[in-house]
Amino acid sequence: MNISANGYLSGSNLERVLRAGHFAATGELGPPQSADGSTIREKAQLLKGACDAANITDNQTAIVRMSSVSAGAIALQEGLEPVIQVTCRDRNRLAIQSDILGAYAQGIRNILALSGDHQTFGNHPMAKNVHDIDSIQLVQMIAEMRDKKIFQCGDPFKGQEPCMFVGAAAAPFAHPIDFRPYRLGKKVNAGANFIQTQLIYDIEAFKKYMEKVRALGLHEKTYILAGVGPLKSPAMARYMRESVPGMLIPDEIMNRMTAAGAPWSGKGELTKEDKKARSGAWRETGIKICVELIQQLREIEGVSGVHIMAIEWEEAVRPIAEGAGLLPRPVVEPAAA
Amino acid sequence: MIVAETKPLDEIKALLSDAEKVLVVGCGTCVTVCFAGGSREVAIMGSLLRMAGRMDGHERQVEEVTVQRQCEWEYLDAIAEQVGAVDVVLSLGCGIGVQALAEHFPNAWVVPGLNTKFMGLPLEQGVWAERCAGCGDCLLGLTGGVCPIARCSKQLLNGPCGGSIDGHCEINPEVSCAWQLIYDRLTEKGKLEVLMEIQPPRDWRTARHGGPRTIVREDLRLPEDHQAGQSMKQEA
Ligand code: SF4
Ligand code: SF4
Numbered sequence: 001m002n003i004s005a006n007g008y009l010s011g012s013n014l015e016r017v018l019r020a021g022h023f024a025a026t027g028e029l030g031p032p033q034s035a036d037g038s039t040i041r042e043k044a045q046l047l048k049g050a051c052d053a054a055n056i057t058d059n060q061t062a063i064v065r066m067s068s069v070s071a072g073a074i075a076l077q078e079g080l081e082p083v084i085q086v087t088c089r090d091r092n093r094l095a096i097q098s099d100i101l102g103a104y105a106q107g108i109r110n111i112l113a114l115s116g117d118h119q120t121f122g123n124h125p126m127a128k129n130v131h132d133i134d135s136i137q138l139v140q141m142i143a144e145m146r147d148k149k150i151f152q153c154g155d156p157f158k159g160q161e162p163c164m165f166v167g168a169a170a171a172p173f174a175h176p177i178d179f180r181p182y183r184l185g186k187k188v189n190a191g192a193n194f195i196q197t198q199l200i201y202d203i204e205a206f207k208k209y210m211e212k213v214r215a216l217g218l219h220e221k222t223y224i225l226a227g228v229g230p231l232k233s234p235a236m237a238r239y240m241r242e243s244v245p246g247m248l249i250p251d252e253i254m255n256r257m258t259a260a261g262a263p264w265s266g267k268g269e270l271t272k273e274d275k276k277a278r279s280g281a282w283r284e285t286g287i288k289i290c291v292e293l294i295q296q297l298r299e300i301e302g303v304s305g306v307h308i309m310a311i312e313w314e315e316a317v318r319p320i321a322e323g324a325g326l327l328p329r330p331v332v333e334p335a336a337a
Numbered sequence: 338m339i340v341a342e343t344k345p346l347d348e349i350k351a352l353l354s355d356a357e358k359v360l361v362v363g364c365g366t367c368v369t370v371c372f373a374g375g376s377r378e379v380a381i382m383g384s385l386l387r388m389a390g391r392m393d394g395h396e397r398q399v400e401e402v403t404v405q406r407q408c409e410w411e412y413l414d415a416i417a418e419q420v421g422a423v424d425v426v427l428s429l430g431c432g433i434g435v436q437a438l439a440e441h442f443p444n445a446w447v448v449p450g451l452n453t454k455f456m457g458l459p460l461e462q463g464v465w466a467e468r469c470a471g472c473g474d475c476l477l478g479l480t481g482g483v484c485p486i487a488r489c490s491k492q493l494l495n496g497p498c499g500g501s502i503d504g505h506c507e508i509n510p511e512v513s514c515a516w517q518l519i520y521d522r523l524t525e526k527g528k529l530e531v532l533m534e535i536q537p538p539r540d541w542r543t544a545r546h547g548g549p550r551t552i553v554r555e556d557l558r559l560p561e562d563h564q565a566g567q568s569m570k571q572e573a
Contacts, residue, residue, distance in 0.1 A: 089491070093538065115498045118490050118508045129491070133538045136495040140535065152538065171499030176520045179497070182533060186495060190535055198499060245502035 024305030062122025087116025143191025219302030374429030407434030473543030481522030
């Protein structure tokens with residue numbers, strides 16, 4: 001897809017901001033494990049105005065939650081533009097296409113295509129998974145629904161086709177690491193208009209990755225949003241470093257998180273107030289680190305924005321965006337294309 | 338080969354319920370090689386059931402026999418009399434063996450003594466691993482001889498996913514990442530360019546998703562009068 005051509009692919013706010021050359025910011029909203037729409041409305045208010053669009057996760061970590069299309073429709077009512085996440089784990093090509101039709105009809109214009117975490121991680125490890133198509137085939141399917149006006153089987157649309165801004169994920173440090181830029185290339189060739197990366201804490205390693213991405217010319221064919229997220233505590237940082245595939249956290253950041261809690265170490269049994277104060281200090285440092293990471297990522301050629309992931313801590317997105325000088329978010333009128 | 342495992346004894350006892358006479362039928366092929374249902378395991382199962390019967394105060398007459406191949410009707414004729422003399426046939430064959438017995442002896446009640454697991458191979462003494470899911474459209478020629486359908490936890494055709502780490506799959510450090518293996522194989526062979534191409538969605542009709550599968554080879558079929566004779570023989 002030639003993204004420099006006139007006219008928008010989807011006309012979503014995210015697409016308009018990126019096309020206008022602004023440094024974009026996306027957030028993330030996790031739907032509840034319940035049928036309660038009010039939590040989405042509350043979270044949407046926290047994110048609205050702090051980012052250009054927010055990802056609505058799809059049964060994240062294989063735990064059943066409200067569907068991303070439904071939660072996305074609620075976010076839209078609140079004035080927050082959603083990026084619907086769609087995994088290949090729970091639905092086959094029929095179900096995914098029908099969801100996309102419904103999502104478009106509800107006003108949803110962005111999709112992020114994912115393979116999905118394996119169901120053994122979640123609360124239904126006994127479930128059967130689907131994986132009828134994979135994430136790259138999913139990107140291609142959504143792009144062709146828009147560009148060729150066809151269903152995956154090749155049948156033409158009888159009416160309005162869904163015009164989605166299609167995104168894909170990238171895990172720059174997963175293995176085999178040498179293949180990662182090429183896999184990104186496959187996603188771009190499949191039709192990914194934007195990319196959101198796994199959380200980046202190791203700027204030097206990410207710079208090396210981006211060098212290869214630029215050598216392949218991928219940054220000119222897609223918009224790359226680097227993933228960032230505030231650390232909540234040294235324990236969380238340790239867990240992520242040790243247990244999440246492809247998560248590199250440099251010692252310097254680990255040490256800063258630990259140092260933030262130093263005033264409370266060696267104090268013996270901590271009172272409730274102490275713990276609260278320590279947690280506050282950790283979180284403050286986590287936000288500070290996140291702001292600095294955004295500033296460094298912004299300097300890397302080929303990075304078009306950041307994807308701020310603060311799941312179950314949506315309050316953090318605004319101060320992070322503020323601190324990084326990303327507010328107010330630009331307004332790009334649809335007519336400006 | 339087909340790899341299977343013995344069911345828990347309690348489950349087998351429940352399947353036999355109040356049967357007085359039981360015939361344990363082993364198979365001399367795959368399940369012999371994977372130590373689940375050969376003559377040795379049949380003998381062990383026979384003793385276990387007799388012992389359990391004595392302990393539970395429900396003595397059973399347990400006969401034992403092992404056929405060369407339980408999944409072909411022609412090998413089953415030899416045990417017709419033994420099958421006819423019992424209340425329950427406990428098959429230590431794979432799921433195909435169980436069904437072959439049930440189809441061949443419609444009057445018998447056949448129950449499985451094994452859980453049939455997969456098509457695979459022994460990696461070392463006592464360790465078996467899955468290798469093929471019988472997808473009906475083999476793509477090993479693209480992947481350097483490593484099957485992503487049977488061995489990638491997400492059956493990806495354009496892997497690896499972001500969960501691949503240190504050579505293993507995100508689901509478990511004990512499980513190798515099939516796509517890391519594919520990548521290594523193709524790198525070794527200088528064929529990495531194969532991985533740069535997007536593999537299109539599969540037509541899963543060749544696999545189980547198009548319904549149960551049958552193969553008809555006209556070149557091998559017998560003339561019609563012979564076929565009729567054969568099927569009559571099978572139903573006899
Ligand atoms: S590609 Fe299909 S036929 Fe070939 S090994 Fe894998 S599952 Fe078996
Ligand atoms: S880690 Fe490897 S084997 Fe596991 S799902 Fe991902 S690509 Fe497949």
